C-alpha cells in the first residue's frame with residue numbers, strides 16, 4: 547500500500563512506538579521564539595537540565611514583540627538571548643536581523659523536504675509548504691525536543707485536498723485557504739494532516755504555499771503539507787547547491803517524500819478554484835467567510851498588512867500594485883509590517899515602500915506585533931481592522947476589537963475605500 551507524505555516522514559524518523567499509535571520521532575529542526583521558549587528554558591534550568599541536544603539544529607528568534615515594549619517582554623527576550631549565547635546557538639536572530647519566525651526561518655533555508663520540525667507556536671504548520679512535517683507543540687514537548695531532539699506524535703491521518711483550476715483575477719492563496727476553512731470548518735481537520743495537491747498548488751510560488759499551509763491550524767490541522775517539486779528546489783537552491791550536483795538531482799531526492807499515487811487518505815476533498823472570488827471573514831471564527839461582493843458595508847478603522855501569513859515580498863508587491871498612486875481613506879490607519887528585514891529591504895529597493903508611504907501607510911519594523919494585539923497597532927474597543935493575518939478571534943488584535951481576514955489585495959483595496967472592498971477593480 548502506498549504512503550502519504552506524513553507517513554513517509556514518520557517512518558523515516560521513527561525512534562520508538564511507546565504505545566500503539568504514538569510515535570516518537572527524531573527531530574531535524576527545533577524552532578524557538580521569545581514567547582514560549584523562555585518558559586521551557588526556565589523549567590529546564592529549575593530541573594538542572596539546562597542543555598540542548600544539538601545547537602546546530604536549534605534556530606531561535608525574537609519576533610513577537612521586538613524591540614521590547616516593556617519590562618516583561620524585555621525579560622522574555624533576555625532569557626532567550628542569554629540561552630542562545632550560553633549554548634552557542636549560531637542561528638539566533640535579534641534586533642537588526644530578526645523577523646517573523648515562519649517567514650524568517652524558511653527564508654534562511656532551514657526547512658527541507660522530509661524534515662520533522664517543531665516549535666512552540668501554532669503556525670509552525672507553515673513549514674509544511676516545503677514537504678516537511680511541521681507541528682506546533684506545547685511547553686513539555688518543547689523541553690523534550692530541546693534536550694533530546696525527539697518528539698512524540700500520534701500517527702496522523704491525512705486529508706487530501708485536490709485543488710484544481712486557474713486562480714481568477716484578484717484571487718490568491720489566502721482566498722483558497724479561507725475558502726477551504728469555510729468549507730470544512732474550524733474543526734474540519736482536527737488531528738489530521740492537510741495534504742495539498744493539484745495543478746493550482748503546483749502553479750503556486752513557495753510564498754503562496756506558505757500562506758496556504760500557515761492556516762492549516764485554523765481548521766484544526768496538525769500540519770499542512772505541499773508536495774516537493776521543482777518550485778521547492780528552485781527556492782532552496784542557494785542553500786543546497788553544495789549538496790547536489792544539479793537541480794534535477796535535488797528534485798529526484800526530494801521527490802521521495804511525495805505521496806504515493808495509491809496512498810490511503812482519511813478523506814479526499816476536491817476544490818475547484820475557477821469560480822472563487824475575493825474572500826473575507828465576517829465573524830470571530832476563521833470559517834465564517836463570504837465573498838467580498840456579498841458582504842454588507844463594513845467600515846474600517848485600521849488595515850494591517852503583515853504577519854507569517856501574508857507579510858512576504860509577494861504580498862507586498864500585490865498590495866503595492868493596488869495602492870500605487872492612491873491614498874488610503876482618511877478614516878483608516880494603514881500599518882505595514884514587512885515580515886523580515888530582507889523583505890523590508892527588497893521592498894525598499896523595488897520602490898514598494900514609497901508606494902505604501904505615499905498612500906499613507908505607516909511602516910513598522912519586522913515583527914508579529916499587531917497580529918496578536920501586543921504592539922505596533924493594537925485596536926481600541928469597538929474598532930474594526932481588515933487584516934492579512936490568520937486569526938480573527940474576539941479581541942485578537944486588541945480587547946473588544948474585531949478583525950476581518952483577507953488577502954493583501956483585498957486589504958489594500960479596503961484601505962483605499964475605508965471599508966471592505968473588492969480588489970478586482972484595482973487590478
Ligand SMILES: CC(C)[C@H](C(=O)O)[C@@H](O)C(=O)O
Pocket residue numbers: 581582610666667668669682918
Ligand atoms: C505566542 C504564540 C504562542 C502564538 C501561537 O502559538 O500561535 C502566536 O504566535 C499566535 O499567533 O497567537
Ligand code: SF4
Pocket residue numbers: 610646647648667669853854855913914915917918935936
Ligand atoms: S505573525 Fe501572528 S500568527 Fe504569525 S507567529 Fe506571529 S503572532 Fe503568530
